[in-house]
Amino acid sequence: MEEQLKKIDEVIAKGRFKENWDTLMDFEVPTWFKKAKFGIFIHWGLYSVPANSNEWYSRNMYIKGMPAYEHHVKTYGPQNEFGYKDFIPMFKAEKFDPDEWAKIFKDAGAKYIFPVAEHHDGFQMYKSEISHYNSYEMGPKRDILGELKESFEKEGLTFCTSSHRAEHWFFMGHGKEFDSDIKDPMVRGDFYWPAMPEPDNQDLFSTPYPTKEFLDDWLIRTCEIIDNYKPKVLYFDWWIQHESFKPYLRKLAAYYYNRGEEWDEEVAITYKHDAFMFGSGIVEIERGKFADQKPYYWQTDTAVARNTWCYTEENDYKSSREIITDLVDVVSKNGNMLLNIGPKADGTIPEGDAKILREVGSWLKVNGEAIYESKVWRKAGEGPTREEEGQFQDANVTEFTKEDIRFTVKGGALYATFLNYPDDGEVIIHSLAEAKDQNKPEFHGIIRNVEVLGFDEKPEWSVDENGLSIKTTNVHSEYPVVVKIILD
Numbered sequence: 001m002e003e004q005l006k007k008i009d010e011v012i013a014k015g016r017f018k019e020n021w022d023t024l025m026d027f028e029v030p031t032w033f034k035k036a037k038f039g040i041f042i043h044w045g046l047y048s049v050p051a052n053s054n055e056w057y058s059r060n061m062y063i064k065g066m067p068a069y070e071h072h073v074k075t076y077g078p079q080n081e082f083g084y085k086d087f088i089p090m091f092k093a094e095k096f097d098p099d100e101w102a103k104i105f106k107d108a109g110a111k112y113i114f115p116v117a118e119h120h121d122g123f124q125m126y127k128s129e130i131s132h133y134n135s136y137e138m139g140p141k142r143d144i145l146g147e148l149k150e151s152f153e154k155e156g157l158t159f160c161t162s163s164h165r166a167e168h169w170f171f172m173g174h175g176k177e178f179d180s181d182i183k184d185p186m187v188r189g190d191f192y193w194p195a196m197p198e199p200d201n202q203d204l205f206s207t208p209y210p211t212k213e214f215l216d217d218w219l220i221r222t223c224e225i226i227d228n229y230k231p232k233v234l235y236f237d238w239w240i241q242h243e244s245f246k247p248y249l250r251k252l253a254a255y256y257y258n259r260g261e262e263w264d265e266e267v268a269i270t271y272k273h274d275a276f277m278f279g280s281g282i283v284e285i286e287r288g289k290f291a292d293q294k295p296y297y298w299q300t301d302t303a304v305a306r307n308t309w310c311y312t313e314e315n316d317y318k319s320s321r322e323i324i325t326d327l328v329d330v331v332s333k334n335g336n337m338l339l340n341i342g343p344k345a346d347g348t349i350p351e352g353d354a355k356i357l358r359e360v361g362s363w364l365k366v367n368g369e370a371i372y373e374s375k376v377w378r379k380a381g382e383g384p385t386r387e388e389e390g391q392f393q394d395a396n397v398t399e400f401t402k403e404d405i406r407f408t409v410k411g412g413a414l415y416a417t418f419l420n421y422p423d424d425g426e427v428i429i430h431s432l433a434e435a436k437d438q439n440k441p442e443f444h445g446i447i448r449n450v451e452v453l454g455f456d457e458k459p460e461w462s463v464d465e466n467g468l469s470i471k472t473t474n475v476h477s478e479y480p481v482v483v484k485i486i487l488d
Contacts, residue, residue, distance in 0.1 A: 004220045008255050015258025019250040024280040027257060029297045030266030032158065033233065033282075035373040036111035037331050038364070039160070041235075041301055041340035042148075043116050043309040046123050046139070048345040049087040050075070054308035055342075058084045058121035062175035062182065083181030084121065084172070085191050088133070093140035096347025098151035104349060105157060108357035109364030111372070112158035114235055114338060115148050117225050120167040122191055126229065130221050133191040140347075149229055162235035163222050166245065169210050170198040188217055201239055210244045219248050226256050233268045235284070235301070235338075241275035249276055270299055272391075289326070291389035293333045293380035300330050302394055303340035304356045311342035317352045320359035321479055322397055327360075328417045328480050329387070331371055332380040332406035366454040367482045370415035374408035378441070381406040382431050383419075402427055414485045421481035425459075425472035432468035432485070449486040459483075 017023050047057045052075075053068040060068035062079060076082040105113055118124045124134035126145035135144045149159040172195040175182025186193040194214055199206035225231065234256060240249060253269055253276065260267035269281035283298040290298070304323070305315040327337045339360075341353040349357075364371065383404030387393070400419035408415045416429050435442040447468065450461040452475050460471040468485070475481060 008223055011258055012254045017254040017257040019254050021277040024253050027280050030268050034297055037336050037371050038110055039112040039338045040105045040110040041114045041338045043340055044343045045119050046087045046091050046121055047310050049090045051312045055310040059171050062180055079180035088139050091139035091345055093347040098147040102151040102155040104357060106155045108361040112160055113152050114160045114162050117145055117161045117163055119164045120171040122168045131189045145229055158232050160233035161231040164237040165218055165221055166240045169214055170196045173197050205243050215248050219252055222252055223255055226259055235270045238272050241273040286391045288391040288393040289330055290333050291387050293376055297334055299336040299338055301338040304353050309340050311344050311350055315352055320356045324360055324363050324479055325419050328406050332408055334376045363479050370408050370417055370482045374410045377407040377409050412487055414487055416483045418481045421477060425475055427470050428467045430467040434463055434465050446488040447485055448488050451484050453482040453484055
């Protein structure tokens, strides 16, 4: 452990980035990331075997009264006879084909992919020297992360990954509250270690305070992923904002950003809850977005299902229309969308997930020019529908009107995406009205032509003091419709 920590210090010592926010603020959002717009998140692990409740099954199966606890006892028996570790030999991934996954994600229009390297449960989905509890030595006996990286990069997809290890400090701790297979003594490297009492996760100074041993282990695990798999972006889930992690986050960021420069690659960290200093990485919003356009780049992570990140037999799927609408909205506000899917334990992608990916991909094949490599316009959009800002806002579907429009620009075109195009084909873009006052920051450009992506019809259009009026006859779609406006 000391040898590994020494290596980390040596990389930082010779690099441009140091363990302080002053140097880490030299971070720049990668150009490729700002062009990519759309990525895929993958939650796949031992929790895919019980396929019940959600990806927190490993915690909740040890809490009396939780649905996962009751399901576990009924299905597998008491926790002192069948614990979470006993899912490992059941996780066979016998139908896992990384090349097939890569093709599916590419066809979906994704440009980068985030498989979870290690979730809160502590099972590593990659070959590791830190613990024997990994997919290379147990379960599938395959280096899942390594195989995915190879397949993704063959298809031109950018490989990224995430670590949710921080929460493992307490994630298995409830198993010590009754007779289960989670018992002391445990040492570093054990599957359930350290299984501490769960703190108040809203308190940034809550106890029990993670030990130096656990924090060093977290750092070494993360740097192992960096060195062995060279991800272009690292994602961190919540709880790393706890005060105990702060010096380790600075050290980790310095190490990773210096490694990126060694590789001559643009790399980045995405984070939540101000875990990192603003400007030293990419702001992340879980299952939500901003109400307005932002001057800084950001990302939302959301999922095809409302109730879970992993596969379960009770997935409550969103519609592809809702997901596409969210993608359009996020991009217009200077963000990227990371869309999560959850494969089954055997390595197949559920049909519900696959259907959404196919439909999103079909829309992007026609309308992708309004998304990929686009930039924000002077405003994100117009229309009466106001969206709630913040995390966990995807429980309900937002109903848009024909007046709700989102804007992006690329080259010599302004793209106006109508989130709910009307059947009568009559729409107005008020933001393109003839400017009455040349001294006000309104639109003063010249419109040369108007077309609708994916439709052969040439729309009728005119501009007056009310806006750009457009009339179509044969444009009908259940999905957002993109109008391309050629400017001069």
